[in-house]
Amino acid sequence: MSFQAPKGTFDWMPPRSERVLAVRDALAAPARRAGYGYIETPAFEDTGLFSRGVGESTDIVTKEMYTFEDKGGRSITLRPEGTASVMRAVIEHGLPGGPLPVKLWYSGSYYRYERAQKGRYRHFSQVGAEAIGTEDPAVDAELITLAVDGYASLGLSGVRLLLNSLGCAECRPAYRAALQDFLRGLDLDEQTRQRIEINPLRVLDDKRPQVQAQLTGAPLVTDHLCGACKAYHEEVRTLLTAAGVKYTDDPRLVRGLDYYTRTTFEFLHDGLGAQSAVGGGGRYDGLSEMIGGPPLPSVGWALGVDRTVLAMEAEGLFDAEPATVDVFAVPLGEEAKRVAFGLVVELRRAGLSADMAFGGRGVKGAMKAADRSGARFALILGDRDLAAGAVQLKDLTTAEQTAVPLAEVADTLKGKLS
Numbered sequence: 316m317s318f319q320a321p322k323g324t325f326d327w328m329p330p331r332s333e334r335v336l337a338v339r340d341a342l343a344a345p346a347r348r349a350g351y352g353y354i355e356t357p358a359f360e361d362t363g364l365f366s367r368g369v370g371e372s373t374d375i376v377t378k379e380m381y382t383f384e385d386k387g388g389r390s391i392t393l394r395p396e397g398t399a400s401v402m403r404a405v406i407e408h409g410l411p412g413g414p415l416p417v418k419l420w421y422s423g424s425y426y427r428y429e430r431a432q433k434g435r436y437r438h439f440s441q442v443g444a445e446a447i448g449t450e451d452p453a454v455d456a457e458l459i460t461l462a463v464d465g466y467a468s469l470g471l472s473g474v475r476l477l478l479n480s481l482g483c484a485e486c487r488p489a490y491r492a493a494l495q496d497f498l499r500g501l502d503l504d505e506q507t508r509q510r511i512e513i514n515p516l517r518v519l520d521d522k523r524p525q526v527q528a529q530l531t532g533a534p535l536v537t538d539h540l541c542g543a544c545k546a547y548h549e550e551v552r553t554l555l556t557a558a559g560v561k562y563t564d565d566p567r568l569v570r571g572l573d574y575y576t577r578t579t580f581e582f583l584h585d586g587l588g589a590q591s592a593v594g595g596g597g598r599y600d601g602l603s604e605m606i607g608g609p610p611l612p613s614v615g616w617a618l619g620v621d622r623t624v625l626a627m628e629a630e631g632l633f634d635a636e637p638a639t640v641d642v643f644a645v646p647l648g649e650e651a652k653r654v655a656f657g658l659v660v661e662l663r664r665a666g667l668s669a670d671m672a673f674g675g676r677g678v679k680g681a682m683k684a685a686d687r688s689g690a691r692f693a694l695i696l697g698d699r700d701l702a703a704g705a706v707q708l709k710d711l712t713t714a715e716q717t718a719v720p721l722a723e724v725a726d727t728l729k730g731k732l733s
């Protein structure tokens with residue numbers, strides 16, 4: 316009996332998996348430099364947190380959650396997204412009583428029962444950042460800029476930013492009603508008709524061409540914003556422009572989650588086919604209260620790690636695979652192997668990355684392993700050299716070889732590698 320990864324999931328394997336680590340680090344780095352602290356929450360929560368926090372009418376809650384009863388009879392859900400958990404933790408730990416905004420970043424696995432295809436998986440990875448408890452357009456602009464800088468630091472040139480405002484509790488109801496009036500007049504299936512009544516904004520997000528074609532004349536949220544929302548949005552745009560961030564206003568941009576208000580944005584990459592969103596986020600001023608917390612106007616984003624790797628691959632940004640180690644030791648014989656083992660340990664403790672041939676292969680196999688490791692240097696340990704207290708240091712790019720005293724190997728390598 317053999318097993319495969321469950322449908323809709325896959326394994327990131329070396330050396331390609333290095334790309335995941337590189338992307339995760341790069342996307343988080345700007346937020347860390349901006350004072351965002353690291354938060355780690357459980358991979359599962361009470362189901363109610365997501366059904367209330369993400370929204371009963373969303374695809375996530377109606378179709379995509381991995382929900383089960385645990386052995387204690389609790390309804391548990393594997394997290395489909397990060398924001399609700401972060402908000403739950405902030406409230407639980409009483410952070411709203413301290414300095415605001417609470418700025419946090421995170422990274423981890425998320426689970427959605429999706430129709431699996433390229434760029435859309437049932438298990439995927441995100442880096443997220445949230446600024447909780449402050450209503451200030453500068454915070455929205457900060458977060459957007461951090462994401463832009465993260466993509467840029469990876470060398471990506473094809474990421475586009477779409478920007479919109481979804482209004483607030485003051486102006487959204489009138490817009491919602493106007494949109495409902497318009498949508499009720501369209502030729503739509505029963506399920507979409509129901510959505511008009513529960514969450515009409517989501518209909519704008521319907522990806523089906525026959526639906527999109529009918530939406531051409533739909534009322535736009537931007538024409539219905541109240542004065543405060545207009546001024547807020549204008550300030551976000553001014554700050555972004557001042558920071559050199561390019562964006563496109565997209566009055567039809569809505570997001571799949573119920574909790575968004577005001578600033579809403581999405582990052583797209585055109586090299587990914589249908590799954591073009593590499594990240595997205597926005598303001599969610601009502602979320603805290605929806606899950607039983609105090610009023611905490613907040614803004615955040617989540618960036619898809621898997622899709623960002625795919626976007627970089629589409630731009631050809633990873634041509635050479637990274638070397639796994641700097642140095643690879645090849646012992647020729649039993650005693651040499653003991654010396655090699657000690658030497659490799661010493662090199663690692665000195666901060667070098669080092670590996671050695673295992674498994675008692677012949678010299679040829681061991682040299683092949685050294686080549687395959689991608690190491691720049693091989694250390695060849697033969698009896699004659701060892702008797703003289705030395706090893707052969709071979710530069711695998713030039714094939715140049717010199718004897719180096721055992722005691723000087725670490726320093727010599729450090730010099731050559733710096």
Ligand code: ATP
Pocket residue numbers: 396427429434435436437438439440441570571590591592593594595596617618619620621622
């Ligand atoms: P989409 O419109 O593609 O379904 P979304 O609006 O559901 O995306 P978010 O919940 O905002 O996505 O998640 C933020 C980012 O996480 C997305 O922009 C995307 O890069 C990534 N992401 C979301 N769902 C998946 C998935 N099933 N597989 C891989 N990446 C995903």
Ligand code: MG
Pocket residue numbers: 571
């Ligand atoms: Mg989705």
